[in-house]
Amino acid sequence: MTPAPAITYSPRRVAAMVLRYWYLLRSSWARLVELMYWPAVQMLMWGFLQLYIGQNASFFARASGIFIGAVMLWDILFRGQLGFSISFLEEMYARNLGNLMMSPLRATEFISALMIMSIVRLAIGLIPVSLLAIAFFGFNLYGLGFALAAFFANLILTSWSVGIFVSGLVLRNGLGAETFAWSIMFLLLPLACVYYPVAILPSFLQYLAWTLPPTYVFEGMRALLIDHVFRADLMLQALALNVVLMAGSAIAFLKLVDSARRQGSLLQTGE
């Protein structure tokens, strides 16, 4: 008889799922190119815009790299969530979800694998683009040092929280809810103040903006690039909000899965 697997968390099952997504990526050059294509286009567009503005405005000339930095950190947030959600959606497209739900794979293991894949996909897309930024604009993302690690940690945590919530929605409502995977993060784009300071927003929207962890990261990035100050206080506040957001997403996910099992929607994972 097959030996009983660990009742709780099994790293081997996480590895199995990571292997499954790695096989998929490896088998499709189109998927690999797509991972790099949009981040490269975005970075080049914003980079040249910054060059142009920098030649005509002394503030932007001083704040070199502010747009390129913003677009690359935005990509961590957006592509991180997309990497998580697309790996999940691949199971829906492949009609493989029933096989997984019926296997000993646990939700926590599945989510762990999706988190790992979001980092793998992000690395494939962002590392070449960060090298392009050095070559074209002399902007070295890695020059941010420890601050980059703090920015990355907070942004990836937010992206996972959103990814977990969206996966629950898709499990509960089928592929009809797929559009949220592609669009939900854009709701944060104006509110998280990616390209401008929070002070620009009307005061009532500022309250809303400060409830979002990425707002602290983008403010922190501007403080670093413009004033050359690392704001650890902003990073800690973002981390605290991320803990709340992650807990909320996990609870919502479990409730949506439970609802899907009650409504029988795990059997109908189509539209």
Place this chain on the structure above:
Amino acid sequence: MISAPAIAVDQLVKVYKHVTAVDGISFVLEPGSITGLLGGNGAGKTTTIAMVMGLVIPTSGSVTVLGTNIAQHRHRVLHRMNFESPYVEMPMRLTIRQNLTVFGMLYGVEDVAGRIAAIAEELELTELLDRPTGKLSAGQKTRASLAKSLINRPEVLLLDEPTASLDPDTADWVRARLERYRAERGATVLLASHNMSEVERLCERVIIMKRGKIEDDDTPRHLLARYGRHTLEEVFLDVVRGRGETRQAAQ
């Protein structure tokens, strides 16, 4: 010693909003038995199997598999079960070997490579192992799915239309393999099918469902005798068209 049932379904009810899909059914499957679950479209077979797998939570009643309440503790026994259905597929871009590797790891199989080699030989898949699953013919895909469903040597095997859309020769081949697996491993098999000859050949017991209830439950031989019919298909038509009661009353 009396062995515990492999599957015990007790007063199982599933209501979706205002539709009763399964309406208070009960049955017990002994270890090593092979049972057919028959019924027309909308009879409640798929919902019943989904509840046995734990994919759907019952409105009331319980399902116990290998002594474990499946709605509450399915992860305790999922590694001892497996299933196959034409409505679920393996990732098409992955080769058979890659798919079986992933599922072998998910099910906790120890020597995955060795198990894949053995099962590929058994199911005549060795030559196809490195071919993408999406490039297989329907018959080859069914064999690959069967390999996935047997990768962990399950004690309980749930099969939903295992030979749907297969030509008679391939379907017969699949049935022979299932019979052999059951004989060798003593596995318990619950089989939902529309193919009456398949059920007649494979199953020692048949449960016929209609509108969420069990209409009849007996061996194929007893059903044929009781309904005065020559084939299970005729019995099935009698039951789903409501002629069973009339014939039995007349006799």
